[in-house]
Amino acid sequence: MKTYENQGNNDTRSGFGAGLTELGRTNPNVVALCADLIGSLKMDQFIEENPERFFQIGIAEANMMSIAAGLTIGGKIPFTGTFANFSTGRVYDQIRQSIAYSDKNVKICASHAGLTLGEDGATHQILEDIGLMKMLPGMTVINTCDYNQTKAATIAIAEHKGPVYLRFGRPKVANFTPVDQKFEIGKALHLVDGTDVTIVATGHLVWEALEAAKALNEKGISAEVIDIHTIKPLDAKAIIDSVSKTKCIVTAEEHNHLGGLGESVARVLSQHNPTPQEFVATNDTFGESGTPAQLMEKYGLNADAIVKACEKVIKRK
Amino acid sequence: MANTQQLEDITTQVRRDILRMVHKVNSGHPGGSLGCAEFFVSLYNEIMDRKEGFDMDGIGEDLFFLSNGHISPVYYSVLARVGYFPIEELNTFRLLNSRLQGHPTTHEGLPGIRIASGSLGQGLSVALGAAQAKKLNGCNHLIYSLHGDGELQEGQNWEAIMYAAGKNVDNIIATIDLNGQQIDGSTDTVLPMGSIKDKFEAFGWTVLEIEKGNNIDAILKGMAEAKSLTGKGKPVCVLLKTVMGNGIDFMMHTHAWHGKAPNDEQLAIGLAQNPETLGDY
Numbered sequence: 238m239k240t241y242e243n244q245g246n247n248d249t250r251s252g253f254g255a256g257l258t259e260l261g262r263t264n265p266n267v268v269a270l271c272a273d274l275i276g277s278l279k280m281d282q283f284i285e286e287n288p289e290r291f292f293q294i295g296i297a298e299a300n301m302m303s304i305a306a307g308l309t310i311g312g313k314i315p316f317t318g319t320f321a322n323f324s325t326g327r328v329y330d331q332i333r334q335s336i337a338y339s340d341k342n343v344k345i346c347a348s349h350a351g352l353t354l355g356e357d358g359a360t361h362q363i364l365e366d367i368g369l370m371k372m373l374p375g376m377t378v379i380n381t382c383d384y385n386q387t388k389a390a391t392i393a394i395a396e397h398k399g400p401v402y403l404r405f406g407r408p409k410v411a412n413f414t415p416v417d418q419k420f421e422i423g424k425a426l427h428l429v430d431g432t433d434v435t436i437v438a439t440g441h442l443v444w445e446a447l448e449a450a451k452a453l454n455e456k457g458i459s460a461e462v463i464d465i466h467t468i469k470p471l472d473a474k475a476i477i478d479s480v481s482k483t484k485c486i487v488t489a490e491e492h493n494h495l496g497g498l499g500e501s502v503a504r505v506l507s508q509h510n511p512t513p514q515e516f517v518a519t520n521d522t523f524g525e526s527g528t529p530a531q532l533m534e535k536y537g538l539n540a541d542a543i544v545k546a547c548e549k550v551i552k553r554k
Numbered sequence: 555m556a557n558t559q560q561l562e563d564i565t566t567q568v569r570r571d572i573l574r575m576v577h578k579v580n581s582g583h584p585g586g587s588l589g590c591a592e593f594f595v596s597l598y599n600e601i602m603d604r605k606e607g608f609d610m611d612g613i614g615e616d617l618f619f620l621s622n623g624h625i626s627p628v629y630y631s632v633l634a635r636v637g638y639f640p641i642e643e644l645n646t647f648r649l650l651n652s653r654l655q656g657h658p659t660t661h662e663g664l665p666g667i668r669i670a671s672g673s674l675g676q677g678l679s680v681a682l683g684a685a686q687a688k689k690l691n692g693c694n695h696l697i698y699s700l701h702g703d704g705e706l707q708e709g710q711n712w713e714a715i716m717y718a719a720g721k722n723v724d725n726i727i728a729t730i731d732l733n734g735q736q737i738d739g740s741t742d743t744v745l746p747m748g749s750i751k752d753k754f755e756a757f758g759w760t761v762l763e764i765e766k767g768n769n770i771d772a773i774l775k776g777m778a779e780a781k782s783l784t785g786k787g788k789p790v791c792v793l794l795k796t797v798m799g800n801g802i803d804f805m806m807h808t809h810a811w812h813g814k815a816p817n818d819e820q821l822a823i824g825l826a827q828n829p830e831t832l833g834d835y
């Protein structure tokens with residue numbers, strides 16, 4: 238079984254910061270906006286190097302989204318930065334009308350997504366954002382899994398024309414994808430070959446899926462692991478090809494099972510290849526305060542939960 | 555009626571509570587909490603007319619809404635110290651399964667809390683709704699609310715400010731924590747807002763300033779005056795000039811402690827500057 242080495246824990250938001258810094262040096266049209274969370278979004282270096290291309294909006298996310306839309310008129314490529322909650326639900330109609338419907342080239346970069354935001358609690362832990370954003374016509378939705386991938390994705394979305402939602406997180410997590418791996422929007426990453434069950438994961442759950450595959454391997458179960466960093470457009474072929482071999486699937490995401498990756502996968506499979514599926518996701522609930530690890534345990538979003546879901550879905554074949 | 559010394563003693567204890575709560579979980583927001591400690595202590599012990607116990611509708615009593623929910627440490631400490639829940643529960647701040655969530659919430663049923671806050675900019679609208687419900691209920695009690703100055707950058711505030719004056723919601727006293735700081739720096743460096751006083755007045759509010767927002771006598775006097783200005787057809791705004799991090803010398807006058815907890819050594823220094831009065835939880 239193919240295994241992956243953790244190159245050292247790092248936060249995905251720092252990957253975003255590093256990607257933005259690189260864009261600052263290579264693409265003069267890239268501009269950045271923030272709503273009083275520069276440090277949290279790791280935008281300091283970009284700002285230091287390109288003060289004239291940075292807009293501190295203040296605590297006014299709705300204003301930020303529509304200003305970003307305006308900046309595209311004249312060829313700028315705006316990257317907005319705030320927490321995932323304030324990047325989506327807080328400003329949904331601004332995104333819907335000024336960005337998505339108007340087809341503006343805005344990159345909505347959202348940190349502190351999901352439960353792993355930790356102690357701040359449910360007011361800040363959005364578990365509905367993938368659903369909100371994937372429902373918007375024309376919106377590309379990406380949830381990266383580690384530092385390297387987040388950096389690569391940040392750079393890649395500047396080249397893509399059209400609105401993008403880039404979702405990443407707060408805690409330091411395993412960094413395991415190759416440092417020089419190019420990011421292809423909409424192209425799933427085949428991480429581990431397997432024959433008994435397919436695990437399709439996104440964001441922080443990808444590393445957990447790899448851990449789960451190891452544990453399953455020790456039990457004599459061969460799991461295929463796919464990193465779906467792009468939830469929309471979904472790489473349907475990668476999913477269908479895999480389940481035609483394994484005949485069952487587990488989806489894993491740090492998000493509500495309503496509206497998340499799992500439902501997108503279920504739609505594809507029900508149309509093309511109906512397949513038993515289990516969902517590792519939150520169960521229509523808000524989050525709460527706690528450490529990231531405690532919360533992922535309590536809400537069933539870790540390697541253990543993936544192992545259990547795999548064992549369950551295999552029995553349903 | 556408590557005297558000033560008694561209220562100061564409570565405040566000292568509240569500062570200890572704040573420091574110990576955020577230190578234990580290495581997260582939370584001490585800066586704004588400390589800046590508003592005198593205000594909360596005065597509000598809950600003297601200014602508000604409160605009933606025994608807690609019920610959501612709060613008919614026949616004054617109500618308070620915290621819009622800048624990140625200063626939950628001071629809110630929780632004062633709620634516990636005036637008896638809404640046991641002070642021992644302060645030990646559970648931000649822990650898994652606690653009622654004392656990072657930001658205030660009704661979801662876990664903590665007595666004293668009537669609305670979730672944390673996502674900034676929504677509290678004034680909620681307070682206005684509650685104020686209008688009081689009027690519909692024929693209840694003559696008042697609504698108090700607190701808002702950060704950085705928080706005023708959220709546009710919804712200005713919708714609410716316009717609404718309150720336009721609809722003559724005159725049973726509300728909205729206080730602004732004018733500490734001049736927010737996360738990324740001073741409010742002037744992040745987004746200069748000009749005169750908050752002129753803005754509220756232009757929108758049709760009665761505005762009152764408390765220059766010494768960390769002085770209990772000044773708060774009591776100012777809030778009594780604010781109360782006398784309610785019921786006259788206009789909403790009332792109090793601009794409370796506070797010092798972020800007040801009472802812990804190394805935390806004062808800076809945004810650095812907005813959302814950062816002290817380490818062991820810093821905790822010890824802070825506690826030494828604020829000797830126990832009512833007793834630690």
Ligand SMILES: Cc1ncc(C[n+]2csc(CCOP(=O)(O)OP(=O)(O)O)c2C)c(N)n1
Pocket residue numbers: 272273274296298323327585586587622624625672673674675701702703704705706731733735736737798812
């Ligand atoms: C809608 C929203 N945007 C951003 C944040 C993140 N945030 C929390 S506190 C804060 C600064 C608030 O400044 P201020 O109201 O002046 O409070 P102080 O720092 O003085 O306590 C920010 C930006 C938030 N909680 N809600």
Ligand SMILES: [Mg+2]
Pocket residue numbers: 702703704705731732733734735736
């Ligand atoms: Mg402030």
